[in-house]
Amino acid sequence: MKNFVSMTLNGRARDDAIPGNMLLIDFLREIVGYTGTKIGCDGGECGCCTVLIDGKPRHACLTLAAVCDGAEVETIESLETEGRLSAIQRGFHEKLGAQCGFCTPGMVMAAEGLLRENPDPNEDEIRKGMAANICRCTGYVKIIEAVQAAAQEIASKEDAA
């Protein structure tokens, strides 16, 4: 049974016929070919597949693609502008918030969701905002620094504008 689904994916409208039981993560990776979003567990454990659905961080592995009809979906592939890293991506790169990089797309999208909601989070709010995402390399120390650096960069750009 296929569903006709119209969603906005990374700013582009698209229409797809999607099996009712297809997960958003499989749709993104196998059908669309956006492999930036990762699968690290068997469902809802690790947060590697975090994407934004209507601006909110969600597990793509716990979401049916069909329910995204009419929704705006954003993945890690959407963040760069003019071929340059976004402030959050730059924060993760420069502060070494990414080691192996496998949890990073999910982490970056969780941070994206957090900073849109709360542009100036304190450390505790960063921890709460990123709590659904597991990293096995960093001990989270530099992930917190990465998000802090990104928040500062965004704020300073907005001040300048």
Add this chain to the structure above:
Amino acid sequence: MNENMPIDPEKVEPVKSIGVPMPLVDGPEKVSGKANYTADFVEKDALVGRILRSPVSHAEILSIEIAAAEALPGVVAVVTGEDFVGQFGVLPIARTEWPIARDRVRYRGEPIAAVAAVEVETAQKALDLIEFEYEELPAYFTAEDAMAEGVTPLHEKRPNNVERHVEYDLGEVDKGFEDAALIREGTYDCAEVCQVQTEPHAAIAAYDGERDQITVHASTQVPYYVHLMLEQTLGMPRSKIRVIKPHIGGGFGSRTECLHVELVAGALARKCKGTVRITLSREETFITHRGRPEQKTTLKMGMSKDGRITAVDTTTTQRGGAYAGYGTVTILYSGSMVFALYDIRNARYNGYRVLTNTPPCGAFRGHGTVNVRFAFESLMDDMATELGLDPFEVRRKNLLEAPTFTANDLMVNSYGLPECLDIVEKASDWKKRKGKMEPFRGLGIACSHYVSGASKPVNWTGEPHATVNIKLDFDGSLTILTGAPEIGQGSSTILTQCVAEVLGLDVTRIRIVTSDSLVTPKDNGAYSSRVTYMVGNAAIDAATNLKTILTEAAARKMDVQPEDVECLGEVYRAGSQDQGMTFEEVVYAALEGTGTITARGNFDTIPESWGGDKYRGAAIGGSMAFSYAAQVVEIAIDPDTADIHVEKVWVAHDCGKALNPLSVEGQIEGSVWMGMGQAMTEETRYHNGLGITGNMLDYRVPTIIESPPIETHIVESNDPHGPFGAKEAGEASLAGFLPALTNAIADALDIRVSELPTTPDRLMEIMEDKKRESRKSEKEKAGA
């Protein structure tokens, strides 16, 4: 400045790369989602591979009927153990494992067949159609049961299921105990733990029927071993095999040996004459395991009044799982490293590596050293307390003095542990705070160490330990070609920095290609913290050789002697008044007559680092250098829930020289944190051999919520043989956390926790027992 010379030689100087905090060279790909991991190579015509796993822990295989599965439309190939011609295993002395079980299954979840089909539903349906007939055998889930009298051996040549008994008796142990003012003994239990790297295992195999060649993408730390094992198990010439390691989502030792997944993908691809992708689930990744074994250690220590350790006697047993894997090496590491952190001359050891009907263990970060370190640093602390000595002082009493050899002939040329101790003592304000904390708060200290590469290779081939090539071509860019697997530890960045430093060039001139057997030199892999030390030295050697070629070319052009040429990175000149040549001009000069240049560099260990021969297996532990670490852990315990909150960790790590202080910090923080997971929450558990923690909710990896601030200090002892003085940075700081935590609990509650992990329910039970005891003794006092 003329037009041909846009660079002002007055202002040119070699670019510094070493010691500079630098983001990873492959960071932009990782943060943008462009980095491709094995499962990301989505090929339109790839078939889905799935593995059928044993439902029993120990059984003779009577039959595996695959005809019905083969007949299912959409199924392209089904393989069993019969499709392989040889066994695999990382140690040449212990290749005992079939990629898919033959004759017998030895743990629940062991592969018994595999299917390639057009899509996942069909593959799953095909697995359900395979009929597995078996006759169950007695199964053993603890080391003790497996070693009992009259057991059924798991493997023919191991009648009592002991894979390896290691023993040594160094110095005069009995006399050492006679000389002691205090002798104490303790038993310490560590649960089995798993690496849980974020990327589940995956492999894609593409078979070219026209040429009888196979290309395998594998999520591995050891592409060369995968190459060897494909050759041996599939019976294909090694020249027909290509192994590529793309980006890897962490390793921590989980893929330090070839796994089933790569070999099964290879067999399926060959049988269906196509491309097969296998991505293991998280549960299957847990079953594949290769983690740290459950281990029981009984330690007896003698100490003089002033805290000198006079003798140590260690007995330790590891539940190794169903196959040898790295087991012999693990039990040897436990022995060679247990006392060698300190200056101890009298040491006895009995280590038992036991085969059990559980998934095979492997080489988890800190390989073999972590659980015995927990025992050692715990007992040392208790004895210091009993003798009224400060925990720092008792450690200082037993320090080595480099250069030296330990009692088991491990070569120590640099030893920054004294400085590590000084730093964390001061940073944590230990002297003012220790013993004066509020109730239910405590401070604990522990030390740890690790090798910088095993000095004797697993496979002895006569080749150097490491080989790096640098290609230089007409465009003036340099390409490092190395088999060294970048697995997230930052090795590609370190190698780039090493080459850049030698040539005085900016790192942006240099690109790196890693781990593709078609183009990169062979490398043994990312394990035993060997890459920075060994491959780093080879990279320096290659860059030095390239610099010689460039300097000679510049000398020819300038008509001077090579020794008169000064290399300033972007400019080569003869004397400070000389206009010099730009790097590009030197490159053109160098290419004249030869064309593209490939400079090679090698590294080899020296015999003094081979660990001697005082007992069988003494080479394991031998290394060119050891890293050292000390850490202080501060905790607060909730008296009602026994929940432990780690307030802060202060760690100092002697990495010889921080080639990249940013990534060194990242490695140390990650190690400390991983030690915290093992100490506090992580444990793989089984019910009659069935894994019951095969997900990241039941297997509790610490989240960002409970992860503490870690204050990292780098100590640079400048090892004489290390690349620019460097030693390993990514393993030593793990082990110290475990005993530092339990020493902090002892400080807070006067309770010795000797069983890990210290979950709140375990600690609560001990706290309740202690309350009962003290009430009882009060009553007795009142009665008397």
